[in-house]
Amino acid sequence: MEKIWVGKIIARAGTRCSGRGGIIHDEAEKNSTRKETDGFFKTSIPDVYAVGDVATFPLKLYNEIRRVEHVDHARKSAEQAVKAIFASEQGTSIDEYDYLPYFYSRAFDLSWQFYGDNVGETVLFGDSSPTSATHKFGSYWIKDGKVIGAFLESGTPEENKAIAKVARVQPQVDSLDQLATEGLSFATKI
Ligand SMILES: Cc1cc2nc3c(=O)[nH]c(=O)nc-3n(C[C@H](O)[C@H](O)[C@H](O)COP(=O)(O)OP(=O)(O)OC[C@H]3O[C@@H](n4cnc5c(N)ncnc54)[C@H](O)[C@@H]3O)c2cc1C
Numbered sequence: 668m669e670k671i672w673v674g675k676i677i678a679r680a681g682t683r684c685s686g687r688g689g690i691i692h693d694e695a696e697k698n699s700t701r702k703e704t705d706g707f708f709k710t711s712i713p714d715v716y717a718v719g720d721v722a723t724f725p726l727k728l729y730n731e732i733r734r735v736e737h738v739d740h741a742r743k744s745a746e747q748a749v750k751a752i753f754a755s756e757q758g759t760s761i762d763e764y765d766y767l768p769y770f771y772s773r774a775f776d777l778s779w780q781f782y783g784d785n786v787g788e789t790v791l792f793g794d795s796s797p798t799s800a801t802h803k804f805g806s807y808w809i810k811d812g813k814v815i816g817a818f819l820e821s822g823t824p825e826e827n828k829a830i831a832k833v834a835r836v837q838p839q840v841d842s843l844d845q846l847a848t849e850g851l852s853f854a855t856k857i
Pocket residue numbers: 718719720721735736737738739741771772773
């Protein structure tokens with residue numbers, strides 16, 4: 668493997684943005700390329716469904732209309748639409764889409780996962796030193812006293828499952844200092 672020495676690296680990882688170009692948009696965009704759907708990815712046009720990046724849908728967990736541009740949602744929204752179509756053909760129904768935002772990226776020996784929403788205060792934990800042997804570090808996002816987002820670099824499958832659970836359960840935190848000290852163990856005990 669060839670080593671390339673660089674002076675600076677700018678990494679842009681974000682799940683929410685007030686303007687265009689972010690991964691999640693918190694407002695319904697109704698121009699020609701954005702399709703607003705219901706929780707079954709049905710558009711206002713009969714028999715037309717929109718899934719993946721193009722769909723603006725009700726994100727039940729946050730009671731908001733959002734768009735999520737990531738492959739996990741692209742797959743799951745397609746699955747939801749197909750199940751909804753099949754159910755309506757059978758004269759039955761399915762539950763509304765209840766998605767926990769999930770993003771990941773892998774590059775070289777680095778691999779991170781993020782679940783939930785990145786709003787509110789942040790609490791960094793672990794060893795984020797560039798010389799760290801494990802690269803294991805993360806961050807929680809806390810809003811209204813609850814953990815609503817969690818990021819983890821170099822987590823094991825079990826640890827990644829634990830941060831996903833935290834983002835879904837949204838546990839209350841009394842002290843941010845205590846949360847920073849507990850770090851990943853806060854998630855693994857939920
Ligand atoms: C640079 C980059 C890096 C990314 N990295 C990641 C990552 O690491 N992990 C991750 O999960 N996601 C990543 N994503 C996001 C991910 O690729 C998308 O969320 C996902 O591909 C969305 O799937 P989709 O099916 O909704 O749309 P797309 O994959 O964009 O598929 C839409 C398809 O429709 C076709 N199309 C468009 N218009 C028409 C038309 N008029 N007629 C016929 N066909 C048409 C397009 O050619 C395309 O093939 C990345 C995206 C980019 C741009």
